[in-house]
Amino acid sequence: MAVTDMGRGVADAPPKVALLNNPRVRGAIYQVLLAVVLVYLVYAGIGNMLGNMERAGISTGFGFLDNTAGFAISQSLIDYDQGVSTYGRVFVVGLLNTLIVAVIGIFFATIIGFLVGVARLSNNWIVNRLATAYVEFFRNIPLLLHIFIWYFGVLRLLPQARDSFDFGFLGLLNNRGYFAPKPIWGEGAMLILYALIAAIAIAWGISRWAHKRQMETGQIFPAFWTGLGLIIGLPLLAFLVMGAPLSWDIPVAGGFRPSGGMTVIPEFLALLVALTTYTAAFIAEIVRAGILGVSKGQSEAAHALGLRQGQNLRLVIIPQALRIIIPPLTSQYLNLTKNSSLAVAIAYPDLVSVFQGTTLNQTGLAPQIVAITMLTYLTISLLTSAFMNWYNNRVALVER
Amino acid sequence: MTKTVLTGVLGAAVLALGASTASAATLDDVKAKGFVQCGVSQGLPGFSNPDADGEWSGMDVDLCRGIAAAIFGDATAVKFTPLSAKERFTALQSGEVDVLSRNTTWTMSRDTQLGLNFAGVNYYDGQGFMIRTDMNINSALELSGASICTNTGTTTELNVADYFRANNMEYELVAFEKADEVVAAYDAGRCDVYTTDQSGLYAQRLKLTDPGAHKVLPEIISKEPLGPVVRQGDDQWFNIIKWVHNATLNAEELGVTMDNVEEMKESDNPAIRRLLGTEGEFGTDIGLDNDWAAKAIAAIGNYGEIFDRNVGPDTELAIGRGVNALWSQGGLQYAPPIR
Ligand SMILES: N[C@@H](CCC(=O)N[C@@H](CS)C(=O)NCC(=O)O)C(=O)O
Numbered sequence: 001m002a003v004t005d006m007g008r009g010v011a012d013a014p015p016k017v018a019l020l021n022n023p024r025v026r027g028a029i030y031q032v033l034l035a036v037v038l039v040y041l042v043y044a045g046i047g048n049m050l051g052n053m054e055r056a057g058i059s060t061g062f063g064f065l066d067n068t069a070g071f072a073i074s075q076s077l078i079d080y081d082q083g084v085s086t087y088g089r090v091f092v093v094g095l096l097n098t099l100i101v102a103v104i105g106i107f108f109a110t111i112i113g114f115l116v117g118v119a120r121l122s123n124n125w126i127v128n129r130l131a132t133a134y135v136e137f138f139r140n141i142p143l144l145l146h147i148f149i150w151y152f153g154v155l156r157l158l159p160q161a162r163d164s165f166d167f168g169f170l171g172l173l174n175n176r177g178y179f180a181p182k183p184i185w186g187e188g189a190m191l192i193l194y195a196l197i198a199a200i201a202i203a204w205g206i207s208r209w210a211h212k213r214q215m216e217t218g219q220i221f222p223a224f225w226t227g228l229g230l231i232i233g234l235p236l237l238a239f240l241v242m243g244a245p246l247s248w249d250i251p252v253a254g255g256f257r258p259s260g261g262m263t264v265i266p267e268f269l270a271l272l273v274a275l276t277t278y279t280a281a282f283i284a285e286i287v288r289a290g291i292l293g294v295s296k297g298q299s300e301a302a303h304a305l306g307l308r309q310g311q312n313l314r315l316v317i318i319p320q321a322l323r324i325i326i327p328p329l330t331s332q333y334l335n336l337t338k339n340s341s342l343a344v345a346i347a348y349p350d351l352v353s354v355f356q357g358t359t360l361n362q363t364g365l366a367p368q369i370v371a372i373t374m375l376t377y378l379t380i381s382l383l384t385s386a387f388m389n390w391y392n393n394r395v396a397l398v399e400r
Numbered sequence: 401m402t403k404t405v406l407t408g409v410l411g412a413a414v415l416a417l418g419a420s421t422a423s424a425a426t427l428d429d430v431k432a433k434g435f436v437q438c439g440v441s442q443g444l445p446g447f448s449n450p451d452a453d454g455e456w457s458g459m460d461v462d463l464c465r466g467i468a469a470a471i472f473g474d475a476t477a478v479k480f481t482p483l484s485a486k487e488r489f490t491a492l493q494s495g496e497v498d499v500l501s502r503n504t505t506w507t508m509s510r511d512t513q514l515g516l517n518f519a520g521v522n523y524y525d526g527q528g529f530m531i532r533t534d535m536n537i538n539s540a541l542e543l544s545g546a547s548i549c550t551n552t553g554t555t556t557e558l559n560v561a562d563y564f565r566a567n568n569m570e571y572e573l574v575a576f577e578k579a580d581e582v583v584a585a586y587d588a589g590r591c592d593v594y595t596t597d598q599s600g601l602y603a604q605r606l607k608l609t610d611p612g613a614h615k616v617l618p619e620i621i622s623k624e625p626l627g628p629v630v631r632q633g634d635d636q637w638f639n640i641i642k643w644v645h646n647a648t649l650n651a652e653e654l655g656v657t658m659d660n661v662e663e664m665k666e667s668d669n670p671a672i673r674r675l676l677g678t679e680g681e682f683g684t685d686i687g688l689d690n691d692w693a694a695k696a697i698a699a700i701g702n703y704g705e706i707f708d709r710n711v712g713p714d715t716e717l718a719i720g721r722g723v724n725a726l727w728s729q730g731g732l733q734y735a736p737p738i739r
Contacts, residue, residue, distance in 0.1 A: 241712070361486055
């Protein structure tokens with residue numbers, strides 16, 4: 001041991017050279033120089049900007065966030081009162097509107113994308129062709145056009161508020177949006193929520209236990225179905241026990257637009273459908289590539305072990321395909337989120353529209369507002385990437 | 401991590417901002433490049449609107465042509481930059497345009513917080529509402545609960561909020577970035593009401609599928625003094641814009657028109673002689689030739705001519721002079737004298 005160590009030490013000892021020619025020292029010097037130059041550029045840049053703004057008489061600082069915003073916003077997930085709420089609140093309203101369309105969009109785009117991707121590999125000629133047609137149609141037309149088609153095209157087909165489509169209990173549909181029944185929770189409704197949380201926790205525990213037992217003994221426990229049963233059953237039980245504490249506020253037609261219920265504005269629907277269908281086309285291709293990327297021998301081996309086709313897909317193909325799918329899938333999620341800023345074209349009140357749009361114009365403080373908006377998108381994107389990277393590491397092949 | 405990113409972003413913004421605001425002598429820049437860069441709308445008939453050949457026309461456009469004529473003696477020495485309501489102030493602040501002449505309302509915050517100056521009012525307007533005739537609504541006070549389409553980045557957005565709040569009415573605001581999308585959405589029935597400056601309503605109504613099926617309600621809910629805007633900190637340039645506009649008003653008052661401007665130079669009236677540069681050194685003081693106003697009027701005419709040609713009763717917009725008549729005829733248009 002000692003001998004080899006010594007031997008290696010001697011062989012690797014760097015030849016005596018001037019400190020400046022030492023690659024490591026040199027590298028460090030370059031790094032420091034680069035950092036100094038960068039810091040100086042940024043510092044000078046900010047100084048220059050502040051100076052310019054001051055000279056041009058443009059206010060600096062972020063105090064405007066506490067000023068009252070005088071405009072209305074057509075969709076808000078939190079309380080927003082025009083003429084009372086501040087620009088800071090406008091930012092939050094816009095951010096939530098961006099996030100909700102992004103999250104729901106990602107959810108549906110993933111489902112549609114997986115279905116279409118698998119369908120493209122189907123041996124059934126019609127299914128296969130339909131899936132191909134879907135992909136080619138949706139990914140070859142610019143997204144903005146999709147949004148306009150869904151918004152202006154579909155909007156024109158919907159009836160005026162006076163002659164809405166009436167779905168009875170399910171609400172009303174007209175060119176002002178979809179007016180859905182709104183659930184009104186009565187006393188004891190919290191228990192249902194607790195029951196749901198408890199059910200999820202138990203289901204998770206069972207699945208861990210089942211996995212462990214299967215590893216140890218090879219016995220299979222139907223953890224998925226038990227979990228699903230729990231997650232539906234427990235809250236349902238709580239609901240019944242509490243005496244069904246739920247009533248519905250059903251929208252009624254009348255006036256300029258129906259009153260009561262919840263409104264889903266057409267801008268949201270158009271944007272959601274456009275983002276989802278467009279992104280799903282890309283996801284489908286990624287899924288197809290991922291599945292094709294798993295070598296055929298894997299399936300053959302699985303069949304040889306006696307796995308059924310479903311088990312083969314679920315236990316052998318998909319886990320391996322996921323490793324290929326996740327990184328490009330992450331890009332698609334980021335794209336969808338960022339593309340949601342096209343909302344501004346159809347008056348959906350997302351972050352860019354209400355904050356970088358309306359707020360910027362009412363205050364005129366472009367540098368601050370653009371910086372905040374960019375930073376926000378950057379943060380959302382970095383968080384999404386971080387989450388997906390974490391997930392990717394989890395599904396990465398564990399070699400045993 | 402986020403820190404570095406923030407500074408990066410700011411740094412980038414700076415580089416964009418840094419280059420432009422520095423120069424103060426806009427007139428020198430304009431003379432050096434040989435034309436005036438003028439920010440206008442993306443298409444608002446009567447104010448700034450490109451025709452099929454890309455030729456711009458309208459009151460706001462004429463003001464820019466007048467400025468070019470006053471400087472170069474050539475009304476075509478001007479280039480137009482179409483700007484949305486949202487982009488306009490940034491474009492002016494960053495030096496992308498020399499003057500913004502785009503149905504822009506003079507408000508205190510725009511005047512005092514944005515580093516800008518309003519050089520006058522070339523159209524006194526007010527905000528109105530347009531609605532389908534078959535809705536059988538005759539007053540804005542019947543609009544509670546209505547959906548309202550408008551442009552983002554305008555005073556319109558704020559006025560409508562004030563008005564509905566003051567009258568205890570509810571409404572849904574649907575705000576688009578581009579005026580054409582507002583028109584399309586209103587036309588598609590997304591909104592009951594289209595609100596903007598009244599002049600804008602008359603102009604945009606021409607773009608609807610069936611203009612006859614829409615009417616403008618009588619209420620005017622705001623003051624919208626529209627006028628040209630320049631950057632703060634360059635008084636000479638500010639003066640030029642201000643006085644080209646004033647010259648068109650003085651010309652109307654004094655009976656100087658596009659056609660008679662040459663003869664009028666020989667007039668006995670000292671006010672006319674000063675206006676047209678036959679007497680006095682008024683041009684020199686703003687860095688121009690003494691016949692600066694004569695050149696502008698020869699190119700675009702006096703205020704009355706500009707009004708009638710672009711939005712007046714004989715045009716498609718058919719707007720009467722109303723408050724935009726000269727003060728001597730019961731209107732608000734009033735220019736300080738040239739002396
Ligand atoms: N005067 C108002 C509104 C100006 C405005 O943007 N009006 C719209 C609607 S009339 C417009 O000019 N549209 C034409 C365009 O955007 O090209 C303001 O200065 O904020």
